Amino acid sequence: MALPMSRSEYDVACLTVRLGAIAQNYRLLRDRAAGAVTAGVVKADGYGLGAGEATRTLLAQGCDTFFVARLEEGIALRPVAPKARIFVLDGPRAASAPAFVAHDLVPILNSQEQIEVWRRAARGHDAAVHIDTGLSRLGLPPSELSVLAAEARQGNHGFNLVLVMSHLACAEDPASPMNAEQLSRFRTALAQLPPAPASLASSGGILLGRDYIFDLVRPGIALFGGNPQTATPNLFAVAARLTGRVLQVRRVDKGDTVGYGATFRVERPTTLVTVALGYADGLMRALGNKGTGAIAGQKAPIVGRMSMDLVTLDATDIPPASVMPGAEIEFLGDTVRLEDVAAAANTAAYEILTLLGRRVRRVYEARS
């Protein structure tokens, strides 16, 4: 178990979460999806930024529907949003179904087996059904829909169907033919089932346009400032800023090496700064020799491998007045953008955000 950490002025690393940006991003998504319900996806601790604060922020914007992945996340969220509708993407198991009922959580039924579990444990209760239209991850394959459809026609599918959903595999890429293919399969599935609210779009799907909106949209990454379509400019406001502090400034000479494995060799007299942030804080190890920090708004490259607790940057080209022990360095925020960090680490913004926050003090800013 992690020891309780004191959160004090001694902390050297800080994750500032702009709740105003989350609210602004929600409004933008809601405008794009006008006419549909815009839910908030706050799984994985609100994409790493804090599920409780994100949920309260969205509630204040009028959001009344939330999605989480795990049952435990739903149970934890219930006291934060006592009247909201909370969907749980994992769906129920026999052992967990009573907890769904007890905490008034709506399961996503992903398989015939989960449908049976829910019928037995919670007959007549609300549930959503997930149709797999091509992601091959969770959901009923269209071939299994006929059973459910027949039961529904006879009025005995055994639960109150409040949502039919599917999930896009390639919404990040508007040019992918997979999008239209999944849309077509989803429409075919809906036509088989009794009338119920439908949901296909997450953040990327909302940007695909009107055809993908249906009755309810489920944005996640865009709420938190991530760009759901990385080939086009990011429409969403920066919601997370990660900073560390310089522990030490060093001058090294040509020929010296930096970090584990001596992977970086200094080619000129160089000012190095070592900062108290490492991959144990969520700054991915893949950023070694590839990532960037910003001192007083000016970028400096990460040199050498990342350490668990430390990272070293070449600050030679930064004005010396800004380069001193205690100086703040941004690793994610307005200068070092989330999408650039993800690209440098050869991953997606989603992973960068969800790994944040270990051992890092979080500060929540309410202003827009």
Next chain:
Amino acid sequence: MALPMSRSEYDVACLTVRLGAIAQNYRLLRDRAAGAVTAGVVKADGYGLGAGEATRTLLAQGCDTFFVARLEEGIALRPVAPKARIFVLDGPRAASAPAFVAHDLVPILNSQEQIEVWRRAARGHDAAVHIDTGLSRLGLPPSELSVLAAEARQGNHGFNLVLVMSHLACAEDPASPMNAEQLSRFRTALAQLPPAPASLASSGGILLGRDYIFDLVRPGIALFGGNPQTATPNLFAVAARLTGRVLQVRRVDKGDTVGYGATFRVERPTTLVTVALGYADGLMRALGNKGTGAIAGQKAPIVGRMSMDLVTLDATDIPPASVMPGAEIEFLGDTVRLEDVAAAANTAAYEILTLLGRRVRRVYEARS
């Protein structure tokens, strides 16, 4: 702030920490370093496995000296090990020095500036000095040692020097000439300073042999089952086992695609299992199409991209009796080894461990 999660039978993912393995690994390291003090490095929440439990385990083995990275980690550890010596690698800042004294923490002084801070704030108190012998990360460069040496000869360096340490850059590779070079530089530095206990070796350094042991060794990764020299067999017992549960079993046909971006195309009728573990749980996204899970001791490849909360495996070659919803899948442990996970994710075991544990229930096993 993360919502408090209920830790219950509903949890689908579990990290089992074998405290007996940590104890066994400690004894092996202590034997290798016979004659020296074998400290325990429990920074980054005990390499992700739990600093409190790891520390209690090491205390029971007679370990009385611990290292952490951050001041907050030291403050949190103090009540767990009230009588132990706790070194803090980050060293003090002017604002934080009084907290070192208040919690009886021994700072590592990494720079002339930190030495001055400590002299002013805690004159006469214990401190360690860190000499940089080639990692170019933290520590006094040898060129700055003369000042400290002269002051020490005059008996007025202003603190009680309890340890002189340095850190190896290439201990992972016994063939690297950097090791002997750093050893030589460390000996030269020690000769300049007043007699004090010396420490150069972490886990990898201990395996480099007697010359690198000095008076105190500081193993971290090996305590937790990581192999500090990846080119040779791992001597250390598995201390962490990560498991998830199957949410859904699906049969898909040739030509179907799996996951985001449709990066995996099925080439035969295939049994897919989708498991409730994702990169938000610390199973790195880089494992998509590269990593492995094990069902009933048999390996199955991860297919498609990793999702935030889910991962999909090809279980076609696993006996069907083992492939069912609720089945346990190992992603790290005795079958899927830490070093193999790190290799598949193109990173180091250190990062795999320190990213573990978000949203994952931890179970501590005491037996050896």
